[in-house]
Amino acid sequence: MGNIVAIVGRPNVGKSTLFNRLTESRHAIVDEEAGVTRDRLYGKAMWNGKEFSIIDTGGYAFNSDDFFEDEIKKQVVIAVEEADLIVFVVDVTSGITDYDEAVAELLRRSRKKVVLAVNKVDNASRDADAPIFYSLGIPDLFTISGINGSGTGDLLDFITENLPKTGLTEEEDTLNLPRFTVVGRPNAGKSSLVNALVGEDRNIVTPIEGTTRDSIYTRYNKFGHDFFLVDTAGMRKRTKVKEDLEFYSVMRSIRAIENADVCLLMIDATRGMESQDLKIFHLIERNNKGVVILVNKWDLVEKTTNSTRDFEKVIRERIAPWTDVPILFISALTKQRIFKALETAQEVFDNKQRKITTSRLNEMLLPIVDATPPPATKGKYIKIKYITQLPTSTPSFAFFCNLPQYVKDPYKRFLENKIREMFNFTGVPVNIFMRKK
Numbered sequence: 001m002g003n004i005v006a007i008v009g010r011p012n013v014g015k016s017t018l019f020n021r022l023t024e025s026r027h028a029i030v031d032e033e034a035g036v037t038r039d040r041l042y043g044k045a046m047w048n049g050k051e052f053s054i055i056d057t058g059g060y061a062f063n064s065d066d067f068f069e070d071e072i073k074k075q076v077v078i079a080v081e082e083a084d085l086i087v088f089v090v091d092v093t094s095g096i097t098d099y100d101e102a103v104a105e106l107l108r109r110s111r112k113k114v115v116l117a118v119n120k121v122d123n124a125s126r127d128a129d130a131p132i133f134y135s136l137g138i139p140d141l142f143t144i145s146g147i148n149g150s151g152t153g154d155l156l157d158f159i160t161e162n163l164p165k166t167g168l169t170e171e172e173d174t175l176n177l178p179r180f181t182v183v184g185r186p187n188a189g190k191s192s193l194v195n196a197l198v199g200e201d202r203n204i205v206t207p208i209e210g211t212t213r214d215s216i217y218t219r220y221n222k223f224g225h226d227f228f229l230v231d232t233a234g235m236r237k238r239t240k241v242k243e244d245l246e247f248y249s250v251m252r253s254i255r256a257i258e259n260a261d262v263c264l265l266m267i268d269a270t271r272g273m274e275s276q277d278l279k280i281f282h283l284i285e286r287n288n289k290g291v292v293i294l295v296n297k298w299d300l301v302e303k304t305t306n307s308t309r310d311f312e313k314v315i316r317e318r319i320a321p322w323t324d325v326p327i328l329f330i331s332a333l334t335k336q337r338i339f340k341a342l343e344t345a346q347e348v349f350d351n352k353q354r355k356i357t358t359s360r361l362n363e364m365l366l367p368i369v370d371a372t373p374p375p376a377t378k379g380k381y382i383k384i385k386y387i388t389q390l391p392t393s394t395p396s397f398a399f400f401c402n403l404p405q406y407v408k409d410p411y412k413r414f415l416e417n418k419i420r421e422m423f424n425f426t427g428v429p430v431n432i433f434m435r436k437k
């Protein structure tokens with residue numbers, strides 16, 4: 001299952017540049033000035049056939065000058081707790097700073113694997129300045145250049161070889177049970193829901209704690225349900241670090257999302273769907289996981305005839321264009337509709353597993369693509385010949401055609417909507433690929 005690698009270090013050492021290189025994305029805004037807010041902090045890397053997530057902690061740097069360094073140190077503490085492996089970046093051109101020393105000490109005390117990346121070693125002449133960084137006490141040292149990429153292959157080799165095994169044991173895995181997780185920002189009511197479900201009747205739950213993994217899988221086997229509830233370690237033993245740090249909530253969410261099939265995204269009805277909720281929603285989507293939105297604390301909302309409908313409408317507008325998502329109004333406190341929430345999560349899980357045969361797909365979709373083909377581009381007509389579902393863990397469909405490169409996103413969205421109309425994929429991302437035939 002998903003491993004998480006966190007990049008830490010003080011501003012301007014090159015974290016963001018390295019993040020881009022490792023995720024091969026060019027979207028992050030690299031700025032000469034320290035402390036500029038960026039919003040590309042989370043990406044996926046693939047190396048030697050292993051996929052893992054990368055988080056650039058620098059993206060969450062606080063802009064206030066007062067506690068600037070303190071806040072970054074807090075983030076290091078959180079990253080150490082939530083990540084599987086830490087890449088500590090330093091800058092060869094500036095030597096060792098007090099801040100580097102402080103971070104190194106935090107990292108040395110942790111039991112997580114730490115790699116020291118001495119960055120900005122753009123040429124051989126700078127190699128000579130790298131060995132002094134051994135004095136930070138982190139033995140696994142790599143000299144790299146985030147800008148030209150040198151050394152990053154060795155770094156990636158080391159990372160992929162040292163990622164711990166996470167997720168279920170083989171035995172648990174063969175049970176093939178759905179894995180659900182409850183996510184949401186602090187105070188949305190996550191713990192209340194988990195407690196309402198598994199809290200009282202300890203007989204029905206079997207907490208299985210692994211030694212190498214940070215997630216706890218609780219088997220819930222009652223009322224016709226049988227699934228694992230994935231709980232992150234951080235959810236139980238709360239850190240002393242300030243709970244409402246956005247970074248903390250994001251790190252926790254990522255870990256929980258990575259290890260689940262379906263996410264129950266809790267929203268506080270008294271606050272509505274705010275940007276932090278939306279961020280978590282997009283993390284779920286980008287990870288190709290199923291989702292059920294639970295509007296919690298519904299007991300606190302004064303109801304009028306249209307309150308549910310109006311509330312739902314606002315949420316769907318915010319999550320557009322992916323709106324084919326179940327939305328339930330619950331109360332973890334009064335237990336209103338919490339079992340409905342489980343049923344819905346199970347349905348979403350079934351949708352995620354759904355496989356449509358090639359013959360059925362072609363029978364139903366070919367008439368539609370014939371009637372409404374992709375718009376001709378540069379005078380060329382695009383002909384879709386057949387459609388097949390790919391053997392992936394998330395519903396993905398390949399449309400074979402003569403000129404796949406000319407098919408634009410709006411048409412792919414049209415195809416996705418047609419597929420959603422014909423088959424039940426509610427709560428599940430659907431991927432559309434155009435392939436050459």
Ligand code: GDP
Nearest residue numbers: 011012013014015016017031058120145146147
């Ligand atoms: P962050 O604040 O740690 O995320 O650092 P950035 O990635 O934003 O980089 C800070 C500055 O260092 C930018 O001007 C980058 O272009 C520069 N930089 C990053 N990596 C390298 C490198 O490998 N070599 C050199 N010469 N400059 C780099």
Ligand code: GDP
Nearest residue numbers: 186187188189190191192296297300331332333
């Ligand atoms: P978490 O941080 O997401 O785990 O949220 P908690 O479960 O700790 O809940 C935060 C606060 O909201 C607590 O004071 C709960 O008692 C309260 N709360 C949670 N769910 C509900 C609900 O459905 N109705 C009401 N009225 N309060 C709730």
